Amino acid sequence: MRIDVFTLFPQWFDWFRTQRHVANALGVGHTLACVDYRATTPLSAGQVDDTPFGGGAGMVLRIDVVEAALRARYGEDPVDATARPGRRVVALTPVGRLLDDAYVSELAAEDELVLLCGRYEGFDERILEHFCTDRLSIGRYVLAGGELAAMVVCDAVLRKLPGALGHEDSALEESFSPALEGAPEYPHYTRPAEWRGWTVPDVLLSGHHANIRAWRLAQSRARATGDAGSGRPLP
Ligand code: 6GU
Numbered sequence: 001m002r003i004d005v006f007t008l009f010p011q012w013f014d015w016f017r018t019q020r021h022v023a024n025a026l027g028v029g030h031t032l033a034c035v036d037y038r039a040t041t042p043l044s045a046g047q048v049d050d051t052p053f054g055g056g057a058g059m060v061l062r063i064d065v066v067e068a069a070l071r072a073r074y075g076e077d078p079v080d081a082t083a084r085p086g087r088r089v090v091a092l093t094p095v096g097r098l099l100d101d102a103y104v105s106e107l108a109a110e111d112e113l114v115l116l117c118g119r120y121e122g123f124d125e126r127i128l129e130h131f132c133t134d135r136l137s138i139g140r141y142v143l144a145g146g147e148l149a150a151m152v153v154c155d156a157v158l159r160k161l162p163g164a165l166g167h168e169d170s171a172l173e174e175s176f177s178p179a180l181e182g183a184p185e186y187p188h189y190t191r192p193a194e195w196r197g198w199t200v201p202d203v204l205l206s207g208h209h210a211n212i213r214a215w216r217l218a219q220s221r222a223r224a225t226g227d228a229g230s231g232r233p234l235p
Contacts (some may be wrong), residue, residue, distance in 0.1 A: 010034035028163035058121030086111035092146030098136030099174035117146030183224035
């Protein structure tokens with residue numbers, strides 16, 4: 001998987017790259033590059049945004065700036081670059097499609113992800129219409145920019161790729177995965193088996209794999225239906 005993040009703050013991702021599972025993914029050949037809109041802006045003084053037509057607060061990322069950055073990176077008209085099979089060009093915007101496990105899996109199946117971060121009031125709408133395949137939101141609240149959302153996407157996508165997690169099964173049976181019928185994951189326990197009188201469910205110490213499996217599925221389903229909405233295990 002090749003991931004390119006277009007941003008005004010490329011250095012924010014330096015820390016992100018040091019995360020263990022991100023570093024692992026990059027170590028097995030996946031890439032995460034940042035492209036600075038300011039490096040190729042056709043405007044003077046590093047300008048990248050402008051005031052909205054019709055008035056109103058805030059600034060809007062300009063389409064000529066985004067086009068210049070995409071052209072410099074891909075060497076072709078961004079309309080054609082966006083149409084390449086195996087590539088998704090994703091604008092990060094609070095009004096996009098909500099990110100969930102299925103959406104993450106969809107993105108993880110692509111060869112190339114291009115993530116466009118907006119700042120301020122967001123993107124000129126024509127960027128979304130002509131240069132993007134997707135509009136993605138990580139939740140119904142507004143962040144100051146798309147960078148943190150881009151990191152959320154990269155984190156969630158990279159950990160689905162082979163080689164990112166220490167244990168290959170860890171991403172299979174996790175919260176919201178098809179293996180758990182889309183339900184939240186069951187509770188986990190580790191040593192000590194008792195702490196301040198707080199014990200671990202007996203079944204987990206029984207060594208009886210079929211019973212453990214049944215208990216975990218029941219816990220997961222109960223969480224899905226809100227029976228264990230507190231996150232505490234059922235009796
Ligand atoms: Cl993707 N961007 C911004 N700016 N705010 C958000 C978001 C994205 N997702 C939720 N809020």
